[in-house]
Amino acid sequence: MTARHESSRGPAVTYVDPLGEPFLQTRFAPPARPATFLRRPRLAEHLDQALGTPLTMVNGSAGAGKTLLVADWADRLQRPVAWFTNEDGDQGCGMFWAYVLQALRAADVPLPDDLGCPADASRVDRKLLARLADELSGLPEPVLLVLDEFDRVPSARIAEQLEFVLHHAGQGLRLILVTRTEPLLPLHRYRAAGTMTEIRDAELALTPGEAAALLELHGLRLPEEAMGALVERTRGWAAGLRLCALAAQQSPDPEAYLKDFEAGRSTIADFLLAEVLKRQTARSQDVLLRVSVVERFCPELVAELTGRDDGEPVLAALHGQNAFVEDLGHTWYRLHPLFGEILRAHLRVRSPGLETELHRRAARWLRASGSLPQALAHGAAAGDWNFTARALVDDLAIGQLFTGLRASDLAELFSRMGPEATSAAADLVRAARDLSDRDIERGLVHLRRAEDLLASEPSDAAGRLSCVLLETLAARLTGSPGMAERAATTVERLRGEVPAELLEKHPEVVALLLTHLGSARLWAGHFDEARAVLSEAGGCPSGVSTALPREDAFGQLALIDHLDGWLGRAERKALAALNEGEKFGLRRPSPSGPGLAQLVLAALCVDRGELDQARAYLEEAAEAGAPPDPVTAAARSLATARLLLARGEPRAAAAAAEPATPAAVVSPWAEARTAVIVSAAHLAEGRPDSALKVLDDLACDGDPAYAAEIAWARCAAGDPDGAVALLDRTRLQGRTGPGVTVRAALVRASAAQRAGDDTTARKLLARALVEARRERLRRPFLEAGPDLRRLLDGPSLQGLAAGWLVPAAPAPHGGAARPAEPAPVVVEELSGREREVVGRLAEMMSTEEIAADLYVSVNTVKTHLKSVYRKLGVNGRAEAVRRARDHGLI
Structure with missing residues (x-):
């Protein structure tokens, strides 16, 4: 059942893991001790030291008795202990910390509900870890946290994060690691400081006296000499001794058997197969061999695998006999991993071909029970790709290939699918995989084949909706608005045919459809229609499954606002886009417009004359990889080109x-803005005729989004009359913001000045200054001709430009004393990201820590720092923090 946490501050809060699956409650419970468990006081006394040291490590080989030792010790403490058992496959940081947090909650550790849970299996927000450490440090009594099988977490990143929490939790946490290998923690520091309790393999080994006591629990006695020899040969390995005892119990001469084992057996695999498996009844052997293909099993799954309905008593008997069948609770069991591996190998030899059939049966049973990830894994293991693809499509889960939830796992799984799979679902998965990899030509071939196959299956609404989703994605990637609109016409009808519970389960499908359609419309220059569907996408329920599509939608809306000249709106939407992905700790890969928000922010910084910051944003966007679609590619090209122009690099x-x-089609706004930049480059190189020629074939069709840009270019190239005529034919008011209207006003001011009407030119300049000041829009004035800039020096305009466009004028020497505002120290305001960097400087974070915290590169942080120092007029970190505090920036 889904994990619930009762809070005194409100109703129960329900948590699921980062993959949207309920937490497995058995992973939070210490294992039960068998009847033949041997309590060893010497180890328990040593383990008592864990109550006084922040870190304890119980390190030993498989079967050394580590887990049972700690479980028995924890049970006798008579106080809550948070327990979490790691498993293979839980390599992601997000999944690891989600389970750790749930383990703490299961132990009634008073964590606040709003602490939350990582949403991405592959990563975790450092802020969450810092908050967790802070909460633990404030508890009145240390929390005992046991991480069992920690050797299954080889990630150095997880170890680093664990060390961070342990260090900052102070006296609030006692961490106990049960592991087979040396964890990637700075153990030398704890050892040197004497703050670590350590029990290693040699200490875990049974002494001859303990081994004798263990055998007595199994009803066996050996002479002292024979016992010493057995302990020597097994080196006190608890599991080996226990296995020996179990096998010897079935022998008519246990002492002779143990001597024979000592002399002749050298591998535990031979022992398990020959002496444990063989001792079971034929029915029990069959059950063990068949369940070895699954990670966990219950009586119902055993019935599916064996064809019999007696699984429950067989499993209970095997568990009672200590036949390496572990009881996980809630009627679920699992095999000891080593035993399971050996059984699978034996199954392949004993019954060739049966393993594939068992995987196929498990896949169908798990699919019917709602365990899609496990069903896909077993379907793939069986090589039944038609079933596996069908399960993914029928569940409407194909969007997860693009939303960061299971994208990498699904891509890796289906990469093994061969040409033998010929269903529509298989071709849909191939198309999705190819489009995700930007192999559009192959993706379209598979998509068309899927469409043909689906034409004969009119009842397959989930398959057809998946097909439409991929169609809109292909339209977006190829810049084909017509294709997107044709696909969109069927969406509403299909949404009505797909079961409502599937749409509710997968809101990312609708969000992806809307963002892809919005991108195609944006490329076509249909801003109003694009804004409508993108706003609907941005209004989809916020959650981990819709975070990337919502981020994508906000980024595209920011671009539309910027193209329309609304700088402030564009900035707010771009920052909202970044926050959408970051609050769930998600990366921004796939066709969801990686880097688009940063590209808009870079363009805004160029508009405002913040060139260093613009470069930093462009570098950050470049880290996302190649642009996935024409919209993002055009945004990157234009922002880069405008920055180069501003830096004086026209070529x-x-x-x-x-x-x-x-x-597939030309975008009118991208074409116009590209031509404007090329024209400006020609003009900067002293070629006005070439600059005008570039603009001759452009038609703005009365669209103000780029009419003002073309008019600006024509005016700069020496055709003010043509520029004004273009503006007269264009309605700028209403939809457009200062980014458009300021340029239009400057064009008219330049034309008036050239006509000798300085009065009108000043009035137009004044209006432009008032509008630009609200948005800190500097670039148009810096690009204006020298004649216009000279007008700014006049008394009537100095006040409007002072303090943000040009430095404030000093008070007249010898003039009457009057209160004067101090000259602005920050000539250029800090951007939002620069304020974040300064704030982290104040927290004494290193450059590397700031980069990790903000999910950017170290070089990007260094670029931000250089820009901050320049804007604040300082030379170092401490001075920057002090100056920022003086001016209320942090």
Whole structure:
């Protein structure tokens, strides 16, 4: 059942793991001790030291008795102990910490409900770890946390995070690691400080006296000499001695058997197969061999695998006989991992071909029981790719290949699918995989084949909706608005045919459909229609499954606002896009527009004259990889080219303006803005005729989003009359913001000045300054001609430009004393990301820590720091923090 946590501050809070699955409660319970468990006081006394040291490590080989030792010790403490058993496959940081948090809650550790839970299996927000450490440090009594089988967590990153929490939790945490290998923690520091309790393999080994006591629990006695020899040969390995005892119990001459084992047997595999498996009844042997293909099993699954309904008593008997069948509770069991591995190998020899059939049966049973991830894994293991693909599509889970939930796992799983799978679902998965890898041509081939096959299956609404999703994605990636619109016409009808519970279970499907359609419309220049569907996508329920599509939608909405000249709106939406992914700790891969929000912010920084910050945002966007679609490619090309122009590199700007991603149709706004940049580059190189020629074939169709840009370019190239005529034909008011209207006002001011009407030019300049000041829009004034800039020096305009566009004028020498505002220290305001960096400087974080905390590169942080120092007029960290505090920036 789903994990619930009762809070005194409100109703119960329900948690699920980062993959959306209920927490497995058996992983929070210490294992039960068998009737033949041997309590060893010397080890228990040593383990008592764990109550006084922050770190304890119980390190020993498999079967050394580590887990049972700690479980028995914890049970006798008469106080809550948080227990978490790691398993293979839980390698992601997010999954690990989600289970640790749930283990603490299961032990009634008073954690606040709003602490939350990681949403991405592969990563965890450092802020969450810091908050957890802080909560633990404030508890009145230390929390005991046992991490069993910690050797299954080889990630150095998890070890680093665990050390961070342990260090900052102070006296609030006592961590006990049960492991087979040396954990990747700075153990030398704890050893040197004497703050670590350590029980290693040699200490776990049974002494001759303990081994004799263990055998007596099994009803066996050996002479002292024979016992010494057995302990020597097994080196006191608890599991080996226990296995020997179990086998010897069945022998008519236990002492002779143990001597024979001592002399002739050298591998535990031979022993298990020959002496444990063989001692079971034929029915029990069959059960053991068949359940070895699954990780966990219950009586119902055993019935599916064996064809018999007597699984429950057989499992109970095997568990009671200590036949390496572990009781997980709630009628679920599992085999000892080593035993299971040996049984699977034996199954392949004993019954060739049966393993595949068992995987197939398990897959169908797990699919029917609602365990899709496990069903897919067993379907793949059986090589039944038609079933596996069908299960994914029928569950409407194909969108998970693009939303960061199970993308990498699903991609790896289906990478093994061969051409033998010929169903529509298989071709849909192939198409999704190819489109995700940007192999659009192959993806479209598979998509068309799937469409043909689905035409004969009109009742397959989930398959057809998945097909439409991929169709809109292909339309987006190829810049084909017509394809997207044709696909969109069937969406509403299909949404009505798909079961409501599937749509509720997978809200990412609708969110992805809307964002892809919005991108296609945006590329076509249909801003109003694009804004409508993107706003609907942004309004989808917030959650881990919709975080990336919502981020994508906000990024595209930010781009539309920027193209329309609304800088402030664009900035707010771009920051909202970044926050959407970051609050769930998700990366931004796949066709969800990686880096688009950063590209918009880079363009905004160019508009505001913050060139260092613009470069930092462009570098951050580049870390996301190649642009996935024409919209993002154009945004990157234009932002890069405008930055190069602003830095005085016209030739490089002209080369960068051409987007590298081809498209089926030409985007009017991308074409116009590319031409404007190329024209400006020609003009900067002293070629006005070439600059005008570039603009000759452009038609803005009365669209204000790029009419003002073209008019600006024509005016700069020496055609003010043509520029004004273009503006007169275009309705700028209403939809457009200062990014458009300021340029239009400057064009008219330049034309008026050239006509000798300085009065009108000043009025237009004044209006432009008022509008630009609200948005800190500096670039148009810096790019204006020298004649216009000279007008700014006049008394009537100095006050409007002072303090944000040009430095404030000093008070007249010898003038009357009057209160004067101090000259602004920060000539350029800090961006939002620069404030975040300064805030972390104040927390004494290193450059590397800031980079990790903000999910950016170290070089990006260094670029931010250089920009901060320049804007604050300082030379170092401490001075930057002090100056920022003086001016209320942090």
